[in-house]
Amino acid sequence: MPRYALKIEYDGRPFVGWQRQPDLPGVQAAVERAIAKLDPVGPEITGAGRTDAGVHATEQVAHVDLSRDWDPYRLGQAINAHLRPHPVAVVAVGPVSDDFHARFSAMERRYLFRLVSRGSPLVHDRGFAWRVRHELDVEAMREGAAFLIGKHDFTAFRSSLCQAKSPVKTLDEIRIVESDYAGGVEFRFYLRARSFLHNQVRSIVGTLERVGSGAWEPERVGAALASRDRAQCGPVSPPDGLYLTGVDYPENPFAASNGAWPGEGGV
Numbered sequence: 001m002p003r004y005a006l007k008i009e010y011d012g013r014p015f016v017g018w019q020r021q022p023d024l025p026g027v028q029a030a031v032e033r034a035i036a037k038l039d040p041v042g043p044e045i046t047g048a049g050r051t052d053a054g055v056h057a058t059e060q061v062a063h064v065d066l067s068r069d070w071d072p073y074r075l076g077q078a079i080n081a082h083l084r085p086h087p088v089a090v091v092a093v094g095p096v097s098d099d100f101h102a103r104f105s106a107m108e109r110r111y112l113f114r115l116v117s118r119g120s121p122l123v124h125d126r127g128f129a130w131r132v133r134h135e136l137d138v139e140a141m142r143e144g145a146a147f148l149i150g151k152h153d154f155t156a157f158r159s160s161l162c163q164a165k166s167p168v169k170t171l172d173e174i175r176i177v178e179s180d181y182a183g184g185v186e187f188r189f190y191l192r193a194r195s196f197l198h199n200q201v202r203s204i205v206g207t208l209e210r211v212g213s214g215a216w217e218p219e220r221v222g223a224a225l226a227s228r229d230r231a232q233c234g235p236v237s238p239p240d241g242l243y244l245t246g247v248d249y250p251e252n253p254f255a256a257s258n259g260a261w262p263g264e265g266g267v
Helices: 027-036 072-083 138-148 200-213 219-227
Strands: 003-010 044-048 058-063 088-098 108-116 130-132 149-155 168-181 184-193 242-250
Touching: 003 072, 027 058, 027 088, 027 168, 044 072, 044 138, 058 168, 072 088, 088 200, 108 200, 130 200, 138 168, 138 219, 168 200, 184 200, 200 219, 200 242
Parallel strands: 058 242, 108 130
Antiparallel strands: 003 058, 003 088, 044 058, 108 184, 108 242, 149 168, 168 184
16 A cells, blocks of 8 residues: 655644544644545554644644555545545645654654734634733743753653653754734743654743743743653643644655645745
8 A cells, every 4th residue: 555644734622632532622623624535545644743633734744544655645535525624734745665664764844833922812813823911031941951952851841641751851953033023022031852742842932931020030940840740741732833844854745746746845
């Protein structure tokens, strides 16, 4: 059975998360129902990461085994036709080898979190960014973030429901970019790691927001990490501003199209 990699983007607001759940709207189930219209086997798909309810993706990656060969472009367009009206789209398809696994073959995952500081409620970005009313000190947040870079036991920054076998992870980067935003300031948190724990990114951002507000000293982030105590972590930020933005593999599964449909620019 030929295997295909799918690059998928979605608005997470209508869904309970990526993972298929009985009688609840999951992104995985929506894509599987669309593919079932095309393939009599009714195949299951496997994603690179299990995003939570309300979390978005610009580059989730999944793989699927089909009963016949497809032209990648036609397969993507056929899936998209059956995905309507869900806010989900397949943006690239690539044929891959039988040993490619969207989750276990991944070498790196990247997340973006958008945080907006302004007095007025968000309108166009409502549900797509976390808004706080107070000002934030970006340099203090960067100082606090530095304690988290590298290999650590992140017990304090993971959900009590996390099913990972080990809390030890290596966080390769936290980069915080400040930019103008109408009536305020936007802060973008870029995080890179091979893998993340459940709620790890949202716990990190929620903690750094406390530092930026002045409620925490930057050094308290290091103390919370060292405590290995969930109660010492800052609050978990809402899912609104979180996006899965990329998954890297030893070889690019979308190299043939450079991640783009015919007639579009490459990524």
